[in-house]
Amino acid sequence: MPQEVRIFDDAPALAEAAARFVIDAAQAAVAQHGRFHWVLSGGGTPRELYATLARPEFSKDMPWTQVYIYFGDERCVPPDHEDSNYRMTQDAMLRHVPIPPDHVLRFRTEAEPAVAAREYEEAVRASAPRDADNRPVVDLTLLGVGKDGHTASLFPGTPIMNEQQRLAAEVYVDKLQAWRVSLTLPVFHHARAALVLAAGESKADVVYEALHTEAGAELPIRQAEPRNGEVSWYLDRTAGARLGEEG
Ligand code: 6PG
Numbered sequence: 001m002p003q004e005v006r007i008f009d010d011a012p013a014l015a016e017a018a019a020r021f022v023i024d025a026a027q028a029a030v031a032q033h034g035r036f037h038w039v040l041s042g043g044g045t046p047r048e049l050y051a052t053l054a055r056p057e058f059s060k061d062m063p064w065t066q067v068y069i070y071f072g073d074e075r076c077v078p079p080d081h082e083d084s085n086y087r088m089t090q091d092a093m094l095r096h097v098p099i100p101p102d103h104v105l106r107f108r109t110e111a112e113p114a115v116a117a118r119e120y121e122e123a124v125r126a127s128a129p130r131d132a133d134n135r136p137v138v139d140l141t142l143l144g145v146g147k148d149g150h151t152a153s154l155f156p157g158t159p160i161m162n163e164q165q166r167l168a169a170e171v172y173v174d175k176l177q178a179w180r181v182s183l184t185l186p187v188f189h190h191a192r193a194a195l196v197l198a199a200g201e202s203k204a205d206v207v208y209e210a211l212h213t214e215a216g217a218e219l220p221i222r223q224a225e226p227r228n229g230e231v232s233w234y235l236d237r238t239a240g241a242r243l244g245e246e247g
Pocket of ligand 1 (some may be wrong): 041042043044045046072073074075085143144145146150151152153
């Protein structure tokens with residue numbers, strides 16, 4: 001369950017507050033262990049956050065040379081495809097900030113899904129810090145949420161939800177008629193913190209279900225919470241519209 005749920009008037013206010021959250025997390029991580037390992041979300045919601053972080057008044061406060069970027073998931077399309085999360089994050093943020101290119105870990109979606117997932121797992125193992133049980137520990141996972149409660153490419157009822165060994169896996173999403181590659185729950189579980197972003201009236205029901213119903217605990221967005229980390233939900237007013245209702 002989140003320790004913090006904040007509602008902002010509109011998308012720009014949400015994006016600026018989320019940008020400040022990320023900057024604070026990055027500065028704390030660098031102060032603590034010299035790097036900031038950050039898992040990005042794809043989809044549409046975080047785009048404005050990324051563009052905000054690329055604005056000079058925000059970008060100047062990010063320790064970009066110590067930032068290491070991972071992708072929570074990726075569509076199995078070329079990196080320059082309009083549906084690519086990699087392309088979206090490059091266009092909105094990464095191409096506009098002084099992050100060393102080799103700090104951005106991209107799923108190699110030119111390969112078959114299973115190969116891309118296996119390569120990504122090896123890259124995550126080589127790049128992310130490890131805990132005492134040799135499990136990767138990232139500093140922050142940024143999570144979006146779909147109307148069905150999915151996050152990254154952890155869709156309800158798909159086999160990837162049961163993956164407890166691999167750090168990344170391929171998943172065929174029937175409803176999308178498409179392959180995806182995604183980090184798995186073990187990575188999300190061992191993160192130090194998570195920030196969930198949701199905006200728009202289409203998310204009001206899933207936000208209510210996830211945060212105000214018993215069944216909500218089974219949704220992937222709740223299943224992907226860090227086991228021992230802080231969870232924050234940042235919403236705009238329309239996505240949080242039902243939270244005032246009696247649970
Ligand atoms: C993706 C994301 C996915 C996304 C949700 C919400 O690759 O699409 O990782 O999990 O966060 O589908 O998407 P929107 O922000 O576009 O509503």
